[in-house]
Amino acid sequence: MADQAERLREIFRERQFPKVNRNKGLSRIIVVASGKGGVGKTSLVVNLAVIMGQWGQKTIILDTDLGLANVDILMDLKPAFSLVDVIRGYKDLSEVIVKGTFNVEVIPGGSGLHEIISMDSHQRERLVSRFSYLEERGDILLIDCAAGLSRNVLSFIAAADELIMVTTPEPTAITDVYSIIKIVSNYRLHSTVNLVVNMVRSSREGETVFKRINNVCQNFLDISMNFLGGIEFDQHVHKAVLNCSPYVLQFPRSRAAQCTRNIARRILFEEKTVNSVNKKEGSFINRLIRLWSS
Numbered sequence: 022m023a024d025q026a027e028r029l030r031e032i033f034r035e036r037q038f039p040k041v042n043r044n045k046g047l048s049r050i051i052v053v054a055s056g057k058g059g060v061g062k063t064s065l066v067v068n069l070a071v072i073m074g075q076w077g078q079k080t081i082i083l084d085t086d087l088g089l090a091n092v093d094i095l096m097d098l099k100p101a102f103s104l105v106d107v108i109r110g111y112k113d114l115s116e117v118i119v120k121g122t123f124n125v126e127v128i129p130g131g132s133g134l135h136e137i138i139s140m141d142s143h144q145r146e147r148l149v150s151r152f153s154y155l156e157e158r159g160d161i162l163l164i165d166c167a168a169g170l171s172r173n174v175l176s177f178i179a180a181a182d183e184l185i186m187v188t189t190p191e192p193t194a195i196t197d198v199y200s201i202i203k204i205v206s207n208y209r210l211h212s213t214v215n216l217v218v219n220m221v222r223s224s225r226e227g228e229t230v231f232k233r234i235n236n237v238c239q240n241f242l243d244i245s246m247n248f249l250g251g252i253e254f255d256q257h258v259h260k261a262v263l264n265c266s267p268y269v270l271q272f273p274r275s276r277a278a279q280c281t282r283n284i285a286r287r288i289l290f291e292e293k294t295v296n297s298v299n300k301k302e303g304s305f306i307n308r309l310i311r312l313w314s315s
């Protein structure tokens with residue numbers, strides 16, 4: 022734990038982002054993370070992206086996880102390349118992006134994303150400019166992370182404008198999510214953490230879990246928590262996965278789909294959520310490079 026704390030201190034010590042002005046109207050860059058694995062991040066990212074696409078938002082998913090149940094599988098996409106091919110100079114970003122339903126675009130991160138730091142300055146500039154173009158073209162960039170507290174995940178959290186943490190009502194998931202919120206607060210990575218409670222038995226259970234976490238945060242941390250909502254435990258989620266189809270498309274009337282639409286509505290339209298965005302300076306990819314190079 023001491024090692025980990027030291028490593029984090031190293032990562033975030035005296036960090037200054039490049040002073041590149043971002044124009045108005047650029048995408049909201051939202052990272053979805055969790056403490057415990059298997060709580061439903063990928064499922065949430067894919068279904069949120071599809072809903073936002075249905076509502077006319079240009080949505081892009083950056084898949085940074087190499088787990089088994091990946092974004093491409095849930096959307097029945099077969100990407101031939103990944104961001105690593107761009108980093109190595111074999112492909113252009115446009116050749117790596119795959120298009121899913123409702124114009125949702127997916128960028129498969131691939132292993133070795135951190136190879137970005139070994140690019141020469143010319144390659145980096147190219148990647149930064151292509152990626153910035155993408156950021157500007159989209160309305161929402163959703164980043165799906167691996168579970169837990171790796172350096173990569175913390176960098177994605179630090180580089181994004183908004184953070185959604187996912188937990189379930191399980192005590193272990195709550196403890197794990199709290200330990201990440203604590204780090205986010207201690208290192209001032211975000212002033213607000215948005216919370217989704219997945220696999221709840223009722224909306225009341227979601228609220229109870231949120232209140233419990235919120236109480237501890239208010240007592241011990243300097244961070245504000247925003248409840249985006251709960252998603253009920255629903256067999257339709259599993260059924261849709263078996264068909265490689267997002268549940269909001271295959272079972273739009275399911276409880277899980279209704280809950281997820283409520284969350285999408287809060288993200289896009291609720292004043293409290295929209296106003297809690299911490300627009301950071303510089304392009305997202307530039308911020309990542311800075312974090313990884315330190």
Ligand SMILES: Nc1ncnc2c1ncn2[C@@H]1O[C@H](COP(=O)(O)OP(=O)(O)OP(=O)(O)O)[C@@H](O)[C@H]1O
Pocket residue numbers: 055057058059060061062063064065086088090166167168219220221252253254255256258259262277
């Ligand atoms: N609301 C829900 N009801 C029922 N099952 C769900 C629900 N949400 C997710 N699941 C199931 O839980 C499993 C894990 O979901 P998912 O892969 O999205 O989690 P994850 O947090 O991305 O996992 P990892 O940490 O491995 O990346 C999947 O089998 C998914 O179908």
Ligand SMILES: [Mg+2]
Pocket residue numbers: 062063064086088090165166167
């Ligand atoms: Mg996942």
